Amino acid sequence: AGVSFGVLTLAVRAWRWNIILADIGRPLPVIRLLRVYAAAFFLGLVSPGRLGELVRVWMARDHATSLPSAAVSVVFDRIFDVVPTLLIAAAFSVSIGSGETSHVVAGVRVSLVVLLLISVLMLCFPRWLQSKVEHLAGSVLQRFGLREETEPLPSRPLSRRALLAA
Numbered sequence: 001a002g003v004s005f006g007v008l009t010l011a012v013r014a015w016r017w018n019i020i021l022a023d024i025g026r027p028l029p030v031i032r033l034l035r036v037y038a039a040a041f042f043l044g045l046v047s048p049g050r051l052g053e054l055v056r057v058w059m060a061r062d063h064a065t066s067l068p069s070a071a072v073s074v075v076f077d078r079i080f081d082v083v084p085t086l087l088i089a090a091a092f093s094v095s096i097g098s099g100e101t102s103h104v105v106a107g108v109r110v111s112l113v114v115l116l117l118i119s120v121l122m123l124c125f126p127r128w129l130q131s132k133v134e135h136l137a138g139s140v141l142q143r144f145g146l147r148e149e150t151e152p153l154p155s156r157p158l159s160r161r162a163l164l165a166a
Helices: 002-024 030-046 051-060 067-092 103-125 124-141 160-166
Strands: none
Touching: 002 030, 002 067, 002 160, 030 051, 030 160, 051 067, 051 160, 067 103
């Protein structure tokens, strides 16, 4: 039962990422989508850092309008992972320290609310975050010589409709 739930969760997360990817480029075919997402998830588990996310960007580059656009799709997918976690943490933080509230508990609550608000703002104003991520990814590619300085960064703006669908 646990393995089935894990596979189902992985498939739903891959489907959500494909919605975002389709909005800025072309969606991945289902079999390739599952392979890419599962491989990236596995690498994220067994490697230090978030190597799996970088692999996912690299493997999706042909379906986005550019490598920086593929990075945008992964960043927004990660935000969608963080928001529900923050909501659950904020809900449970209400029950922490019932009665007399310490400064640490109050600080945790405020931090959770601030992080949640920042995440929601990023989803409400996707073009700002998209431009920042594309600029950063383009700078990294240029620094490592993987992109010429004159190469344009073609990108389609990520729509709120796709974010709501995801």
